[in-house]
Amino acid sequence: MSRPAFALRDAEARLLVEQMAALTLRHAHNVRNHRPFVRDFIAAVxxxxxxxxxxxxxxxxxxxxxxxxxxxxxxxxAEKTLFEQQLPAMAAVAPLASTPGNAELLSSMLRRVVDEALAGAGSVNGDAGSAQQQRAYTEYLRDRLESAESALAASRASTARLAADLQEAVNTARLYHDQLEVAQAAAAAQATLLGALPQALHDMRQFSLRAIDEVRGETRAVRERCAYLEETLKERETMLETFRQVAYRHGAPIPGQRKGGPAS
Incomplete structure (x- = not known):
């Protein structure tokens, strides 16, 4: 079974791309001598x-x-081997570069070492091969110093971005907290209204029942009054009819009958 193709993860590729712009700009003047570029590229990877x-x-x-x-x-x-030989020293000074003050101290120390190496290279007396090696090593130290300063600048920029992201997250959390308090206050008000609703419904029901009872009582009274008036009317009609019969017996004219003769 064949091995999967090598590929960087997304986060690794993003970090490498961020460093490539500075690498390309730093070595743009020297496109034929690949060694300094390869040195910084291995460090960037x-x-x-x-x-x-x-x-x-x-x-x-x-x-x-x-x-x-x-x-x-x-x-x-060759550059990979040289870089691996430098890793222990880089690991030793890495904690110093973790804070801004120590990073400045480390940068100053590196500059002093490079300056001393440059001064030593000018005063060395020997064969051409030793002088060439010294110049190559001095150039390497200078390139490493530029690489360290570039990494320091990238770390500071990353720290600034992280601080800005953190502040934005804090502001967002504060906004969400304020909105949550407003929502909780509204929910408490609604809960109070809902708690008072059963009592209000009970009061409305009692009022409706009392109103219905009152209407029923008034209706009963009206019915009784109507019955009484009807009974009174019947009694008066009966009394009126009795009075009429008595009047007829005593000679009172019957309605519709002419005087002097029987009614036709």
């Missing part, structure tokens, strides 16, 4: 991934992120 890789992997990464650079395999292997 290590900063992004925390690992070192073989020369073929570095060549593949260069093809993806810096296709214009085509160093030899021996250059890649």
């Amino acid at each position: 290590f900063h992004a991934t925390g690992k070192t890789y073989s020369a073929p992997i570095y060549r593949r990464l260069l093809g993806a992120y810096a296709p214009e650079r085509r160093p030899s395999t021996s250059t890649l292997a």
Whole structure:
């Protein structure tokens, strides 16, 4: 079964891309001598991934992120070996660079070491090979110093971004907290209204029942009054009829009958 193709994770690729702009700008004047660029590129890959890789992997990464650079395999292997030899020293000074004050001290120390190396290179008397090696080492120290300063600037920029993100998160949390308090106050008011609603409904029901009872009582009274009036009317009609019969017996004219003769 074949191995999966090598690829950086998204976060590693993003960190490497962020460093490539500074690398390209720093080495734009020297496109033929690939060694300083390869040196910083290996350091950038290590900063992004925390690992070192073989020369073929570095060549593949260069093809993806810096296709214009085509160093030899021996250059890649040599710079990787040199970088791995420098890792213990870098790990020793890494805690010093974690704070701004120590980072400034470390930068000053590196500058002093480079200056002393430059001064020593000017005063060294020996064969041409030793002087050339000293100049190469001095150039390496200068490149490492620039790389450290670039990494320091990137760390400061990242810290500033993280601080801004943190402040934004704090502001958002404060806004959400205020909105939550408003929502809780509204919920408490609604709960109070809901708590008073059963009593209000009970009072309305009692009022309705009393009103219905009163209407029923009034209706009963009206009915009784009507019955009484009807009974009174019947009695008066009966009395009136009795009076009429009595009047007829005593000679009172019957309505509709002419005087002097019987009614036709």
